Amino acid sequence: MKDRDSERFIDIDNALKELEHSIAELTDVDTSELREKVQGLREDLYRGISRWEQIEIARSFARPGTQDFIEGIFSDFMEVHGDRAYGEDPAIIGGLAILDNIPVVVIGHKKHSKNKRDYIHHNYGMAMPAGHRKAIRLMKLAEKFAKPVITFVDTPGAYPGPEAESQGQAFSIAQCISSVASIKTPVISCIIGEAGSGGALAIGFGDRIIMLEHAFYSAISPEGYSSIIFEDTSNRKKAADVLKGTGSDLLAAGIVDYLIPEPTGGAHNSPQLVIEATSKVIRYCLKELLSIDTDMLLKKRAEKIESLLPKV
Amino acid sequence: MSEVLDIAMKNGRWTECPSCKEVIITQKLKENLWVCPNCGFHFRISNDRRIGITCDSDSFRPLSPSSGSLVPDKEQGKLDNVLKGGLASIEGLPCIVGVMDFSYKGGTMGVNTAEMIISLMKNAQGLEKPLVLFCSSGGVRVQEGIWGLMQMLRTVHARRFIEDIPMITVFTDPCLGGVTASFASLADIMIAEPGARIGFAGSRVIESTINYKIPPDFQNAEKLVSRGFLDMVVHRHNMRGTLAYILRWF
Numbered sequence: 001m002k003d004r005d006s007e008r009f010i011d012i013d014n015a016l017k018e019l020e021h022s023i024a025e026l027t028d029v030d031t032s033e034l035r036e037k038v039q040g041l042r043e044d045l046y047r048g049i050s051r052w053e054q055i056e057i058a059r060s061f062a063r064p065g066t067q068d069f070i071e072g073i074f075s076d077f078m079e080v081h082g083d084r085a086y087g088e089d090p091a092i093i094g095g096l097a098i099l100d101n102i103p104v105v106v107i108g109h110k111k112h113s114k115n116k117r118d119y120i121h122h123n124y125g126m127a128m129p130a131g132h133r134k135a136i137r138l139m140k141l142a143e144k145f146a147k148p149v150i151t152f153v154d155t156p157g158a159y160p161g162p163e164a165e166s167q168g169q170a171f172s173i174a175q176c177i178s179s180v181a182s183i184k185t186p187v188i189s190c191i192i193g194e195a196g197s198g199g200a201l202a203i204g205f206g207d208r209i210i211m212l213e214h215a216f217y218s219a220i221s222p223e224g225y226s227s228i229i230f231e232d233t234s235n236r237k238k239a240a241d242v243l244k245g246t247g248s249d250l251l252a253a254g255i256v257d258y259l260i261p262e263p264t265g266g267a268h269n270s271p272q273l274v275i276e277a278t279s280k281v282i283r284y285c286l287k288e289l290l291s292i293d294t295d296m297l298l299k300k301r302a303e304k305i306e307s308l309l310p311k312v
Numbered sequence: 313m314s315e316v317l318d319i320a321m322k323n324g325r326w327t328e329c330p331s332c333k334e335v336i337i338t339q340k341l342k343e344n345l346w347v348c349p350n351c352g353f354h355f356r357i358s359n360d361r362r363i364g365i366t367c368d369s370d371s372f373r374p375l376s377p378s379s380g381s382l383v384p385d386k387e388q389g390k391l392d393n394v395l396k397g398g399l400a401s402i403e404g405l406p407c408i409v410g411v412m413d414f415s416y417k418g419g420t421m422g423v424n425t426a427e428m429i430i431s432l433m434k435n436a437q438g439l440e441k442p443l444v445l446f447c448s449s450g451g452v453r454v455q456e457g458i459w460g461l462m463q464m465l466r467t468v469h470a471r472r473f474i475e476d477i478p479m480i481t482v483f484t485d486p487c488l489g490g491v492t493a494s495f496a497s498l499a500d501i502m503i504a505e506p507g508a509r510i511g512f513a514g515s516r517v518i519e520s521t522i523n524y525k526i527p528p529d530f531q532n533a534e535k536l537v538s539r540g541f542l543d544m545v546v547h548r549h550n551m552r553g554t555l556a557y558i559l560r561w562f
Contacts, residue, residue, distance in 0.1 A: 160513030160521050165531055168541045169512035170492035174468060178498060181469045197452070198493045198512065201461055219461035219490070220454045224517070228454060243457045255458060305469040308462040309423060 013265060016042050039264070046264050051240040051249075055222060057214040058194045059156075062268035064275060065112025066093065066125075066152040069192060072275035073282060074099050077106065082134060086167065089131030091123045091159070092203075094138045099150075100283060102290070105142035107135050107203055108152030111193060126159035129172035132202050136172075136179045139187075148186040148286055151203040156221065158199030176202040181305060186289035186297060188282055191215045191247075191256070192267075207301050208285040210278060211247040211256040214266055218245035254311065258285075329353050345548045354505045354548055356485055359396040359411035362446055366552060367400035367409060374398040375408075375435055394419050394449070395428040399439070403556035408436040411446040414486065418450035421491050425453070426463035429495060430470040433477075442478040442562050444555060447496040450514070451489020460490070467495035478562040480555065483510045483533065483542070501558055502542045504533035505551075510542070 016038055023034050049057075057063070070077050074097035082088045094107040111125030135151075142149045158169055180187060180203065187206035195204055195217040204217065211217065218225075222239035226232065229239070250256040258281045263270040289297065317335065320326040327338045331353035341348070345365050346355040357365075363372050375398045394417060397410035410432045412419045421429075429445075436443040452460040471479070481499035483492075485508040493512055504510060511531035518524055529535055536542045546554045 158512060160517050162518065162524055162526075162530065165511045165513065165518075166535070166539055168536075168539065170489075170510075171497045171541055173493040173512065174495075174497045177465055177468045177494060178472060181465060182472055197461065198464065198490055201464055205465055218458055219452045219456075225454050242455075245458055250458060253458065255462065302469065305465055308459070308466055310456075310459045 012045055013042070016045070043264050050237060051216075051244070051246055052222065052237040054214040054246050055194070055216045055240055057262075057266035058212075058216045060266060060268055061112070062266075063112060063193055064267055064271040066108035066110055066154055066192065067112065068271060069152055069190070069275055069278060070097065070106055070108065072272070073279040074104075074106065080138070083130045084137050085130075085133055087128070087130040089123075089128045089134060090121055091125050091127040091155070092131035092135055093122075094134055097150075099286065102286065103147050104286075105138050105147050105149045106152070107138055107149065109155040109199075109203075111154045111156075123159060125155040126157060127155065127199055127202070128159050128164050129167040129169050132158070132169075132172035132176040135203050136176050139179045139183045143183050143185050146185055148188065148289065149183065149206075150282060150286075151187065151189045151206065153189060153191045153195045153200050153204040153217075154193035155196060155199050156194055157196035158202070170198075173198045173202050177205075180205050181301070184294050184298065186286070186292075187301075188285050188289070190278060190282070191217050191250075192278075194221075195245075196221055205305075207289055207297060207304070208258070209256045210258045210260060210281050210285070211250060212260045212267060212274065212278075213247045213262040215247055216240075216243075216245045217250055217255075218243040255308065330355075347548050352506065352547075354485065354507060356414055356448070358415060359393075359413040359446075362411045362413075362484075363396065363398075363400070363409065365548070366411075366446075366555070367402055368404065372398050372400040372409070375432065393417075394421070394425045395432075397428060397432040399435070399441070402444070402552055402559060405556055405559040407442045407444050407559055408432050408439070409444050409446075412448045412491070414448040414450070414484075417453065419448050419491070420450050420453035421460065421463055421467075421494075422453035422456045423459055423463060426467050429467050433470045433474050436477050436479075437474045440477070442480065442559055443474075444480045444482065444559075445496065445499070446482045446484055447487045447491055448484040449487055449489070449491035449496075451491060451493075464490045464494035468498060471495045471498045478558075480558055482546075482551070482555075483508050485509055488512065488514050497541075503544055503546050503551075503554065504536065504542050506533060506545050506547060508533040510536055 019038055023031050077097040079095040093110045097104050097106045109125035110122040113119045188208045189206035191211040222236040223233040225239040226235040247259045251259045260277050267274040326335050327341055328335050329348040332351035334350040346357050395412050400409045479499040480501045481496050483504040487510045509531045515526045533545045
């Protein structure tokens with residue numbers, strides 16, 4: 001099982017799913033034993049998976065996205081649009097929502113969609129400067145009316161294109177990071193999928209950071225790292241081990257506060273379970289953060305930022 | 313002839329301009345502050361040279377980071393050379409100067425680099441002196457993984473705490489990724505050298521991601537000024553004068 005090809009590994013997973021479907025179609029026999037067997041096979045398949053395989057799970061198209069989390073957690077979500085300066089970027093969605101009767105502001109990368117056209121429309125969650133500016137103006141709105149902010153991070157990175165550059169991508173990210181650091185209201189950040197580089201950091205920090213087990217948060221994609229350090233992308237598995245960006249890595253590093261375990265094979269095998277678990281932790285954090293006064297909140301956040309150093 | 317040229321280039325007496333390919337006597341180039349006398353191309357220079365041509369002679373006093381959190385560079389066994397900073401004066405006006413050097417690890421910002429930047433900011437605040445940062449970097453040091461990325465947040469946060477201290481960024485070729493996308497672009501005044509490439513994604517990343525052929529003026533300083541992101545482009549010959557004007561104004 002050590003040197004399995006990761007593409008084949010996804011194939012096996014799909015085959016297991018097909019098998020499960022076929023089993024479900026059987027009517028006149030007791031299928032519980034068969035189902036257990038398939039589950040056993042799946043557990044074997046995923047036992048001791050490598051970081052690279054975890055990234056494959058984090059990128060899986062079947063994985064629940066920001067939209068699923070928003071629908072599953074908040075009782076009411078009203079999307080708002082535009083950065084009030086230049087444009088509207090569908091890669092970052094944001095709006096007003098209610099959680100346990102508490103009005104909150106929600107911001108997240110919209111990477112996952114139902115069909116290919118939507119994926120393209122939302123640019124696979126790769127934000128333009130307008131998206132970062134939308135996030136900034138929503139944070140300012142939250143601050144002005146003392147509402148907590150909840151962010152969902154799921155992006156390969158900020159969009160690396162000529163339009164984004166000419167609209168000031170780097171400048172918008174810097175301002176967005178600055179907003180997250182300074183906003184005078186609680187921020188909870190959930191890392192739910194792939195969280196790549198500055199684009200992820202733009203909304204990927206908060207007073208509490210929650211991360212899914214197989215989500216991957218890093219300065220660069222393993223392919224990018226491999227092409228910089230080893231001159232081609234073939235060493236991506238090795239790169240993934242160097243980058244150490246999975247949920248458990250970051251929990252151990254002290255960057256992430258809460259880890260949400262995923263069912264065998266990844267969140268997509270039981271999205272409801274994962275979303276409910278995330279929801280519980282968000283509620284808990286929110287209650288905790290709302291009981292702290294603003295000065296203390298900012299002081300704690302400053303300490304948290306200043307301590308972002310490797311523990312020697 | 314070409315052999316003679318090769319030897320002269322190898323021993324450093326002559327230098328070829330990467331832009332117009334003119335071969336220049338190195339001494340002349342040095343006197344011209346490492347700007348090609350033929351086409352005006354601004355050579356990338358080391359932080360020592362930069363300090364030499366920017367600060368008043370012998371005014372530079374290096375500052376070492378005050379905090380004890382610096383960790384020795386694993387590969388080199390010594391402290392980070394990307395950033396050199398200290399107290400100096402420009403036309404007699406005291407300020408804190410920090411210079412990033414692209415020739416060391418692509419000027420990337422690792423934990424130690426960030427420590428230096430934060431320490432310069434704290435010194436600027438402690439001494440109540442303006443901060444002048446020459447930024448040139450390939451971005452975050454990816455070898456340091458998530459910690460490299462988090463330094464963007466730390467430097468941005470540190471910048472917020474010295475909001476009443478004037479900060480001037482001078483972008484020099486090239487400045488990309490996590491440095492442009494963090495503390496560097498949060499300055500009060502932002503200047504660039506002519507032709508400097510400034511942006512977020514590097515051209516290789518853009519070309520490979522979306523199959524787009526990069527035009528020559530892409531991400532250059534002049535374009536960023538016309539787009540409204542930078543205050544001005546300043547020729548290296550006028551840099552001291554411009555900085556002095558700004559320092560005097562503050």
